[in-house]
Amino acid sequence: MDFDTLHALGKTELHCHLDGSLSLSCIRQLAKMINRPLPASDDTLRQLVQAPADSENLADYLKTFDFVAPLLQTKKALQLAAFDVVAQAAEENVRYIEIRFAPAFSISGGLSLSEATEAVIEGLHQAMTKFDIVAKALVCGMRQLPNADNQAMFRANAALLGNGLVGGDFAGNEADFPTSVCAPAIKTAQALGVPLTFHAGECHCPQNIAEAIFLGIPRIGHATACFDQPDLIQKIVQTHTTIELCLTSNLQTKAARSLDKFPYQALKAAGAAITINTDNRTVSNTTLTHEYELYQTYFKTTAADFLAFNLNGINAAFISEPAKQTLRNRLQQDYAAFL
Ligand SMILES: O=c1[nH]cnc2c1ncn2[C@H]1C[C@H](O)[C@@H](CO)O1
Ligand SMILES: [Zn+2]
Numbered sequence: 343m344d345f346d347t348l349h350a351l352g353k354t355e356l357h358c359h360l361d362g363s364l365s366l367s368c369i370r371q372l373a374k375m376i377n378r379p380l381p382a383s384d385d386t387l388r389q390l391v392q393a394p395a396d397s398e399n400l401a402d403y404l405k406t407f408d409f410v411a412p413l414l415q416t417k418k419a420l421q422l423a424a425f426d427v428v429a430q431a432a433e434e435n436v437r438y439i440e441i442r443f444a445p446a447f448s449i450s451g452g453l454s455l456s457e458a459t460e461a462v463i464e465g466l467h468q469a470m471t472k473f474d475i476v477a478k479a480l481v482c483g484m485r486q487l488p489n490a491d492n493q494a495m496f497r498a499n500a501a502l503l504g505n506g507l508v509g510g511d512f513a514g515n516e517a518d519f520p521t522s523v524c525a526p527a528i529k530t531a532q533a534l535g536v537p538l539t540f541h542a543g544e545c546h547c548p549q550n551i552a553e554a555i556f557l558g559i560p561r562i563g564h565a566t567a568c569f570d571q572p573d574l575i576q577k578i579v580q581t582h583t584t585i586e587l588c589l590t591s592n593l594q595t596k597a598a599r600s601l602d603k604f605p606y607q608a609l610k611a612a613g614a615a616i617t618i619n620t621d622n623r624t625v626s627n628t629t630l631t632h633e634y635e636l637y638q639t640y641f642k643t644t645a646a647d648f649l650a651f652n653l654n655g656i657n658a659a660f661i662s663e664p665a666k667q668t669l670r671n672r673l674q675q676d677y678a679a680f681l
Contacts, residue, residue, distance in 0.1 A: 343638065343645065343680070349631045351648060352676030353436045354655035354669070355619050356539070357563050357586035359482075359513070360423055360443035360462065361410050362622025366391070368426035369624075372413035392627050393594045400516060400544050400595045406625050414443075415451030417461040424465025424479075430623060432473035434631045437676070438659060438669050441466065442480035442511050445495050446487060455498035463506030476669065478508040478661065480539065483527050485512055485519035492527035500534040508660035509537035511563065517545040521553035528557050537660040539586065543567035544597040548574050555581055561658050563621075564588055566597040569605035575612045584658035585614055588621035589636055590628045601640050610647075615654040645680035649673060 343351075364372070366384050369391060373380045381387050391410065393403045414420055424441060431439045441462070448458040459481055466477040481499050483492035496510060503509075510531050512524050521528075521542060531538055539561035542550040548567040552574055555562070563586045568574045578585065589604060591597075598604040609616050618637060620628050637643035656669045 345631065345635060347680070348634045348638070349434055351435060351634070351645070351680070352652065352673050353434065353630050353634075354438040354617070354652045354659070354673070355431060355436050355630055356440050356561065356584075356617050356655050356658065357588060357619035357621055358427065358431070358439060358441050359622050359625075360427055360441050361407055361414060361447070362625040363427045363430065363441075363620070364391075364410060364413075364423055364624055365426050365430060366624075368423060369410065369413065371422060372410075372419050375416070375419060376413065378412070388627075391624050393625050397594050398596060400597065403591070403595045403625070404515065411447050412450075414448045415453070417453065417457065417464075420448060420458060420461035421465035421468065424462045424477075425469045427623070428466055428469035428475060428477045429473060431477070431630070432469070432475040434629055435676075436475060436630060437672055438476045438656065438661075440478050440480050440508065440659065442482050442513070444482040444484050444513065445499065446484060446491060455495050456502060459499050459502055459507055463502065466506055476661075476665070478659075479506055480509050480511050480660075481507065482511045482513045483524065483531070484514040485524055485541075486515040489524065489526040492524070493530040496527070496531040496534055496536055500536060503536065509539065511539045511541065513541045513563075516541060516547065516550060520547065521550040521557070525553075525557065528559070532558065539563055544592070544595055546597070552577065555583055560584065561586060564592065564597060565609075566592050566605060569598070569603055569608055572608075575605075575608055575614065578609070578614050579612050582615060584654055585609055585616045586619050587616055588619050588626075589633055590626045591621035594626060606637070606641055615658065617651050617655040617658070618648075645677060649677040649681065
C-alpha cells in the first residue's frame, strides 16, 4: 500500500504520550501564553523537542521531555495540548485513541492532581465534538517518584474514571526503578479499580515484563526485551496480555539495537495480541501512518494484519463492550476495500 492508502486506513492507538506529542504550532502557542521565548525557525525548535539522534538509552530519550513540561502547567494549556494531539490523530484517521500523561508533572503552577486530568479530559471532549474520533485519557504514575506520590495521584484521579479517564500507566526511568519497586503503587491503583497498562522491557530487562504480568497487568507498553525469551512470549500469549509496540521509539532508546532485535516477528508468530503505536509523535518524530509504513517495509505487514492489530487494540481498550462493538464495526468497514 502506498503512503496515502496507509494514511487513509482507519487506526486505533493505545500508547501515545501527551507531552511527547505536541505539534510545533501548539508548543509555540503554549510558550506564548507564558512569555517563553522560542527559536523563530521550526527546524531549530524541532531539534529541541525531538529525541537526540545520538540517544544511547531511555534516560537520554526522556531528557527531551523537560523542554515541554513548563508549558503544561495550567488548565488552558493542558486543554489545548489534549485538543492538539487528538487533532493530529484524527487527521490520520485514528478512530480510537488513549492519550496518557503524568499529572504529577503538571502541578507546579498550582493545579491539583485531579484538576490537571480534568483539563486534559476537557480538551479531549472538545476535540471529539470537532473530529470523528473517540479519545480517552490515561494517567501515568512515574517509576522514579516515591510510591506514596503515585498512590496519591491514583487516589486523586480514581473518581474521574468513566468520565473521560479510562485507566492508568507507569512510565519513566525503568533502568533504575524496576517493576518490583513500583508494586505498592500498582496494587493501590488496582485496588481503586484503575485499569492498568505498564511500560516494561525498554531496558533489556525481561524480568520487568514478567513481573508486570505476574501482578495482573493486562497490557504492556513496549515489552521489547521479550524478543529472545520464548517462555516469556508464551506467558504473554497464555495470559492474553496485549502488547503496545512502539518501533521508532525503541530504535531511538536502543531498547531494540536493530530491527531483528524488535519482538514483532516473534510475538506475531506466537499469536500474541499486538498493537502498533507512536509512543511520542514529536519526541520520536513520527506519526501512526509512518509507523505503519515502517512495518510494511520491514516486516511485510498486510492490510489484514493491520486490521487484526487494530481489533486487538479495541479488545484491550479500557472502554465498554458496546463502545468497542461500534468501533469494531467501523474498522471492519474501513478495511473492507483492502482485504
Ligand atoms: O517510552 C517511554 N518510556 C518510559 N517513559 C516514557 C516514555 N515515553 C514517555 N515517557 C514518560 C515521559 C513523560 O513525561 C511521561 C508522561 O507522559 O512518560
Ligand atoms: Zn510510552
